[in-house]
Amino acid sequence: MTTGISRAPKGAFNARQLWTSLPEAFRKLSPRDMWHNPVMFIVEVGAALTTVLAIALPFLNHTTGTTIAFTWWITIWLWLTVLFATLAEAVAEGRGKAQAASLRKTRTTTMANRVLDYDEKTDASAGAARVESVASAELTLNDVVVVTAGELIPGDGDIIWGIASVDESAITGESAPVVRESGGDRSAVTGGTRVLSDRIVVKITSKPGETFVDRMIALVEGAARQKTPNEIALNxxxxxxxxxxxxxxLALGPTAGFAHAAPSVTVLVALLVCLIPTTIGALLSAIGIAGMDRLVQHNVLAMSGRAVEAAGDVNTLLLDKTGTITYGNRQAAEFRAVTGSDGDELIEAAAHASIADPTPEGQSVVALAETLRGFDTRSASATRPAGAAEGGEVVPFTAQTRMSGVDYPDGSQVRKGAPSAVLAxxxxxxxxxxxxEAKADLESQVTHISGLGGTPLAVAERAADGTTRLLGTIYLKDVVKTGLKERFADLRRMGIRTVMVTGDNPVTASVIAREAGVDDVLAEATPEDKLALIRREQDGGKLVAxxxxxxxxxxxxxxxxVGVAMNTGTSAAKEAGNMVDLDSDPTKLIDIVTxxxxxxxxxxxxxxxxxxxDVAKYFAIIPAMFVAVFPGLQALNIMHLHSSNSAILSAVIFNALVIVALIPLAxxxxxxxxxxxxxxxxxxxLIYGIGGIIAPFIGIKLIDLLVSLIPGF
Structure with missing residues (x-):
């Protein structure tokens, strides 16, 4: 499989990302950008203030004991604190921009064959319609275009006539072509993808500049990322x-003045920066952007940050049975011979009847026969040819007969199909x-297989002399995907309830549900039933995906x-959902919740x-500020820092470096x-609370040992 969206490097933070994001980090230092982040805006104001003081100190008659060198050191590290915050956001956004760059390559202006005066009732195929050649940018909503093999689809739309093989690798990353056809759930096509075969008529469903690719680019670049409710509350x-x-x-300066211990403005700014929650303030935006980026890494596009956040709070998961819990195609699981027949006869007849069956069910019968008895498809087809080969004739399945099979030149026949049809x-x-006796045996098998939630097929053969026999049944079952039961158990531990939604009857549905390990079942479900179930859950205060x-x-x-639409689905589904899965893998919903x-x-x-x-910073700065006036505060200097100035500078340096250290984790x-x-x-x-208290004590002490080597400290 190729990669449709350019993936960011697996490492969360590397030198190349740092270097390429640095110019953007400097640009974000603009106050017009910084005021959106109140915490870091205050730090920037403090850095600007100490810069002015550092420049002015040589010309002032100051008696606070604050040296020019100390002021410049504090100023430099305050600016680095702000820069590291903007760098975290720039790196997160840069990963999205790298992914968007590859998407832009797919958004090319192409020429389109627009149909003039299209009438869907009389000219569905647009075969004799008048067409004009226009640029794709000129197409408007509800325009109808004709696209033939080798041409690019000029815009997002729905196929209203025809069927074609389409290369969507530039969008989804899947190298294998997909089939798109009118009149079903696979009628949606995306602008910029290429038709590989046949001819289709497409109705444009997007305005210029509002195509799916345009929205993808805006989303992965972060331009459309709005702050989520929790993020707003935290801000x-x-x-x-x-x-x-x-x-x-601000009140500390005058208050300390009464004790003749008024700290300098530089020290007060340093204290403020260490008191306010700079670490999370610096990383908050990067965390949100990275969350959406991780979805993109899984080929899922979230239309808003709110959707990603809602996924984390989901209480109920609605999962389709077919394609999500099961593989989507029933598979042959067992052959069961009836009285008067043996297993080998049944397996051989079933395999012969299925050689020319192109359905997944038919091919699974042949595969099971090969596994159980070493049945050789090639030699069997040569002995009893399928289709017209060697004079044999395939009897295709029809809704009227409900059987399929093969008629051979010698007059012998094999039939496989619905039990009632085969019995007849x-x-x-x-x-x-x-x-x-054989009939009673077969009916008993049919009842048992149905009770297991499976689908029974009967097999019979007729010899050249007209002798006809029942041979047995084939047990077709919905195969539950490997590992799902364990994943559902994980979801249950997370407090998430899983509901399997299926059109099957309640008996079949309950069997599959037990095997898969889901919590509940909605059988014989209609669209109205799904909607009603979601509303009931939401009325109970739950979030539903x-x-x-x-x-x-x-x-x-x-x-x-959280509504995850499949990329292969209709335009209506993609417009209704707040996420789109480019791989069209329904099980991706579990990854999205994670x-x-x-x-x-x-x-x-x-x-x-x-x-x-922040606790450790208090132990570093408070004693340093007032220990000269209140010697008793020396007891709080549990780190035994070298001096007042080194303690303050060490706390400020740690405050800046911890941001850089946590960028990869963010x-x-x-x-x-x-x-x-x-x-x-x-x-x-335990990890981030107690660890958050211990780490600064160690970090500030180590930095203090280095700072004490600087002359004047």
């Missing part, structure tokens, strides 16, 4: 804490009394909190660490292990 909290500490620091075929040649690809899924996708939870956990973990590591995300909320909270507090 308000951080801004509130910043305002509180600004007031405290046998009864045409044999009186009921002649095969009563689901996948869909058809127009009939659109209402439920729009109602769900990524959403990882985003929330990463934000919570780094917020915990940011607040916790982009990669905290590792997520499915477990209960209480367990996750305990792990979070």
């Amino acid at each position: 308000i909290l951080l801004a509130s804490l910043t305002i509180i500490f600004v007031v405290v620091v 075929w046998v009864a045409e040649a044999v009186p009921d009394a002649a095969f009563t 689901m996948t869909g690809d058809g127009t009939n899924d659109a209402p439920a996708l729009a109602q769900a909190d 990524i959403g939870k990882q985003l929330l956990i990463t934000r919570g973990a780094l917020t915990t660490f940011s607040i916790a590591n 982009l990669r995300g905290v590792q997520y292990r499915p477990s209960a909320v209480s367990s996750l909270l305990g792990r979070n507090l």
Whole structure:
């Protein structure tokens, strides 16, 4: 498989990303950009203030004891603190821009054959219609175009006539061509993809500049990323804490003046920067951007950050049975001979009847025969040819006969199909009394297989002399995808309820549900049933996620909190959902929920660490500021820092470096292990709470040892 969207390097942070993002980081230092982040805006204002002081100090008669060198060191590291914050955001955005660059290559202006005065009722194929050649940029909503083999599809649309093989590798990354056809759930086509065969008529469903590729580019670049409700709430909290500490620091100067211990402006700015939650303030935007980027890495596009966040809070998952829980095609699992027949006869007859069957079910019968008895498809087809080869004639399946098989030149025949149809075929040649025991045996097998949720097929043969016999049944079953039961168990530990949605009858549905390990079943489901189920869950205060690809899924996708539309689906489905899976893999929904939870956990973990590591800074700066006037504060200097100036500078340096150290974690995300909320909270507090307290003590002490080597400290 090739890669449709250019992937960012696996490493969350490397020298190349750093270098290429540096110019953008400097550009983001503009106050017009910084004021959106109140915490870092205050740091930038402080850096600007100390810069002015450092320049002015040589010309002032200052008696605070603050040296020019100390002021410049503080100023440099305050600016680096702001730069590291903008660098984190620039690196996160840069990964998206690299992915968008490859998408732009697919957005080329092509010439389109626009149909004039198209009438769908009388000219469905547009075979005799008048067409004009126009640039794709000139196409408007509801225009009709004709696209033939070798041509690029000029814009997003739905096929209204025809069927074609389409190369979508530039969009999805899948090198194998896909089939798109009118009148179904696979009628949507994307502008910039290439038709490989046949001829199709497409109705344009997008305006210029609003194609799917255009939206993808905007999303992966972050231009359309809006802050989520939780992110907004956290920003308000951080801004509130910043305002509180600004007031405290402003009041500290005059208050300390009464004790003749008024600190310098430089020291007060350093104190403020170390008090406010700079770490999470610097990384918050990068965490959100990286969350959407991780979805893109999985070939999923989220229409908003809100959708990613909602995925992390999902309580109920609606999963289609076919293609999501099962492989989508029934597979032969067992051959069961009836009285008067043996297994070898049944297997050989079933394989012969299936050689020319192109369906996955038919091919699975041949594959099972090869596995069980070493049945050789090539030699069998030579002995009893399928189709017209060697005079044999394939009897295709029809809705009327409900059987398929092969008629051979010697007059012998094999039939495979619905049990009632095969029994009727046998009864045409044999009186009921002649095969009563075999018939009862077969009916018993049919009942048993149906009770297991499977589909029974009967097999019979007729010899050249007219002798007709029942041979047995083939057990077709929906095969549950490997590993799903364990993944559903993980979801259950996370507090997520899984519901399998299927059109099967309740008996079959319950069997598959038990085997897959889902929590509940919605059988014989209609679009109205899905919508009603989602609303019931939401009325109970739960968030619901689901996948869909058809127009009939659109209402439920729009109602769900996380609606993942398949890229192979209709335009209506993609417009209704708030995520699009380019791989069209319904099981991706489980990965989406995991990524959403990882985003929330990463934000919570780094917020915990940011607040916790402020504790060590208090022990560094507060004693340094007032120990000369209040010697008793020396007891708080548990790190035994070299001097007041080295303690303050060390705390500021650590405050800046910890941002750089956490950028890889912010982009990669905290590792997520499915477990209960209480367990996750305990792990979070242990690692990032206690760790956030211990790490700064060690870091500040090491930095102080280095700073003490600088003359004047």
